Amino acid sequence: MTCRMGSNKKQPKKSVFTALAATVLTAALAAVFLLLTGCRSKGPKLFSDTLPPVEPDPGTHVRAAAAGEPDVIYMPPADGSGYRYGPSIMYYADGSCDAWFSTPGYGGEWDWISYKHSDDGVHFGDEKIVLVPTPDSMDRFSCCDPGVSYFGGYYYLGYTSTIVEGGVNNNVFVARSKNPDGPYEKWNGGGWGGDPAPVIYYDEGASTYGAGEPSFVVQDGVLYMYYSWACPDGDHIRVATSDTAEDWPARLTYRGEAYEKINSRHSADIAYLEDAGKFVAFTTQYGHDEKSGLFLLESEDGITFYESQYLCEGLYKHLHSLGVSRRPDGHIQLKDKLFIGYAFSDGGSGNWGKWATAFQTITLELYQGEPQPEGNGVLGIQCGQWLTERPKDSPMIxxxxxxxxxxxxxxxxxxxxxxxxxxxxxxxxxxxxxxxxxxxxxxxxxxxxxxxxxxxxxxxxxxxxxxxxxxxxxxxxxxxxxSFEEFQGSSTKTVVSFTPVISSYELTVGQTHLPQIRGLVRFSDHTWAEAYNSNVMVSVKRFPVTYTVSDETVLRVSDNGIITPISPGAATVTVAIAGDNQFVVTVTVK
Missing domain, CATH: 2.60.40.60 (Cadherins)
Incomplete structure (x- = not known):
């Protein structure tokens, strides 16, 4: 929405008091309009000091240091749980700052996403819930792990969700808004608005974390999207790229594994350091542990990363789920006032989901020499006061x-x-x-x-x-x-439809990441799920799934739908549920 404030048309002369009253009234009406619509008259203050392109030097590395004490911006109640983990932090040329957080949800929804704004980058105002699950949809359980980028006039908010109880088989979703505090519209698979569809769909073995925790960087007209991918073959950060047109999710292309997540490393927030021409991954190592700390990885091409630094000194112990402040396009410069945000606790047993959040100023410098992924042996500091009492009068969020x-x-x-x-x-x-x-x-x-x-x-x-x-x-x-018999869960289920989630696959002999064939089943009581012989979503006893391969010299399929390529060729797989409803997928092996 465009806000137009004022006019250049010449007006007849008025008395001073009439003009003043009109000015006050106009300003008041404009303020009310902005408040109700969330419209910014000028949009965010973007940077105009982009540095000239720098050829990255493999012998030059990035080093971070904590500057000052951590600032605890959120404390959970002593008599309950709570968190604001995984912040996505964006700062602007005028010194202001926006931040998005994962919060607990309500009514059976695990996580929501909240937002805060700071005029000076230090003091944050009131909190607001800005993104929640869409009921009875692919993100129905949660919206968490925010990753935000601004380009083309929109804030793009990536997040994690799933349709599987237990927080497994996660997928990556994206919503967008003209304003940082919403309202947001979600990518639906072909456009914006309505029920959400994943932009990254996890298609490997079930009962693992899956895909999630996105981070975005725009560099030289290319959108880089980084995300976690935890599967039976390991835990990695992956990268996909696209252009920056409004329908960019439709052209996301997988580019490879950025690095393996070892040593209890969590999700990564990626920034492009203009001074060095390098992509820098900010993550945590040994998350939740006493020796937890900030871990940096670097990349010259934005695709392949290598270990750079491990830092605990000056940070709180037991930290995890870290984000770094960045410009709207995901860039940073050495001269910028940077800080990281992370969740933490005292490390005590029974404190899962009971985490405080700290913002910590950091400095970056470039140096010649070898990377320092082993650290200096100095551990972080223990926070003494990280819990609070419930306030008597609380604001609405x-x-x-x-x-x-x-x-x-x-x-x-x-x-x-x-x-x-x-x-x-x-x-x-x-x-x-x-x-x-x-x-x-x-x-x-x-x-x-x-x-x-x-x-x-x-x-x-x-x-x-x-x-x-x-x-x-x-x-x-x-x-x-x-009728009541059509209400969700009110009657004995029968299968109404059974369709493929993915209809064709291309595999290579010897590949390690093996996809799982899943079917979207809709029942007579208007419930729905993905079926692949797992009791997590669909009863295997009542609704068994069978997989019939046309040529078993080309591939085989396990009882739960995992495809293993054997030799080059093509084959079809007929997938049936409860014997009657079926579909066919094609598989090409190279």
Missing amino acids: GIASYSRVIELYPGESDVNIGFVWLDPMLSAYELKDTGKLKFSGYDNSLISIKNGKITAKNATGETTVKVRYKRFETSLKVYVRD
């Missing part, structure tokens, strides 16, 4: 409905939705001021909403409802079904 999915009969009327507001501890309180709720985006031929209550009209279908309260947003899905 978000809203949520009691249920994200509502199912109705045709003609059912005045069904109360019910909302809560959430404080920084993610404690929920009944939202009583429901008259200020604004509902939009839904199909008014299917439902109507009045005074926070839904009435279904005499038709069946589904629609998404966008909800706004002051500066906070959420959404919910409404399904109108013919």
Whole structure:
């Protein structure tokens, strides 16, 4: 949205008081408009001091040092859990700064993403929940591990999610917005908005972490996207590239493994250091441990990284899930005021998911010589005060409905939705001021909403409802079904459809990363899942999946769908569930 403030048209003369009143009124209306829409009149203050291209020198390396004491910006409650881990931090030419964090979710959703702004890069203002899962979709359990980049007039927010209980088989998703605090629209596989589709889909063996934790850099017109890939064959950081057009997710191309994550290294935040012409990965080593610290890796081409430095001195012990402050395009310069953000605890047992967050100023320098991945032997410092008491009066950071999915009969009327507001501890309180709720985006031929209550009209279908309260947003899905037997989980399941998640594969003899054939199954009770003979999502006893290979001299497929290439050629695999519903995929082996 473009904000137009003022006009160059010549106006007739007015009295001083009339002109002053008009000016005040105009400014007030403009302020209200900006507050309601989130529109920035000028957009973020971008940098204009990009350095000339530098040819990277393999003999020149980057060294970091902690500067000053860590600043604890978030503390969990002593009597509960809480966190703001994995920050993505963006700073601007005017000294201001934006930061996004993983927070706990609400109502069965594991994680959400929150946002804070600082005018001076030091003191941060109020927090706001800006991204939550889309109900009954591919990101229905979580939105976490934010990685943000700004280009082409949009903030692109990458995140991790899954449809599998237990936090495995994760995928990478992306949402975008004109404003850092939203509202965001998610990539749907062919455009922006609606139900999300992964931009990176994890297709290997189940029951491992999968793909997630994205980080972006734009360099010389190329978008580099880095992400974790944990599978039965190891744990790595991978890289994919694309252009920077609005539909760039459609052209993401896998470029290779940047490095292997050993020594309990976590996700990486990548920056392009203009002074050296190098890509630098900022990550943690020995995460959660007493000897945890910052670990740097370097790359001349943005694809292949090598170890550079291990630093604990001046940082809090037991740190993990680190991010580094960067310019909107993911660049940094040696002269920039840089800091890292990380989660930490006291290392005590029973403190999983109970983490404070610190911002730590760092300096970078270039030096000639050998990399220093072993460190200097100096460990970090123990934080004495990292827990807090729950405040009596807490600000609102978000809203949520009691249920994200509502199912109705045709003609059912005045069904109360019910909302809560959430404080920084993610404690929920009944939202009583429901008259200020604004509902939009839904199909008014299917439902109507009045005074926070839904009435279904005499038709069946589904629609998404966008909800706004002051500066906070959420959404919910409404399904109108013919009968109770069609409500999710209300009746005995039968298979309605079974389609391939991926319809064709290309493999090489001897390759280590082996894909898994999965089918998207939809049931008569309107539930759905991915099926591959795993009880995690679909009962193997009730809905067994079979794999029949047309030529077993070319490949074989395990009982849970893992493809092993044997010799060059082509074959088909017929995949059936419960004997009746089936599809065919093609496999080419080189």
